[in-house]
Amino acid sequence: MREKVILICDTCLSRNYHFTKKAYAEKKLVLNKFCPHCNCVTQHSETR
Numbered sequence: 001m002r003e004k005v006i007l008i009c010d011t012c013l014s015r016n017y018h019f020t021k022k023a024y025a026e027k028k029l030v031l032n033k034f035c036p037h038c039n040c041v042t043q044h045s046e047t048r
Helices: none
Strands: 002-009 015-022 030-035 040-047
Touching: 002 030, 015 030, 015 040
Parallel strands: none
Antiparallel strands: 002 015, 002 040, 030 040
């Protein structure tokens, strides 16, 4: 089963990326992604 996930920028707290992941994953997802509001690559973490 898949679960909807939103990634939020740790710097400016804007919600930038939406996708799905497997529902049985225990850890929260943390990725380095480009933030168009900060105009640089920042760490994005999962919010539910």
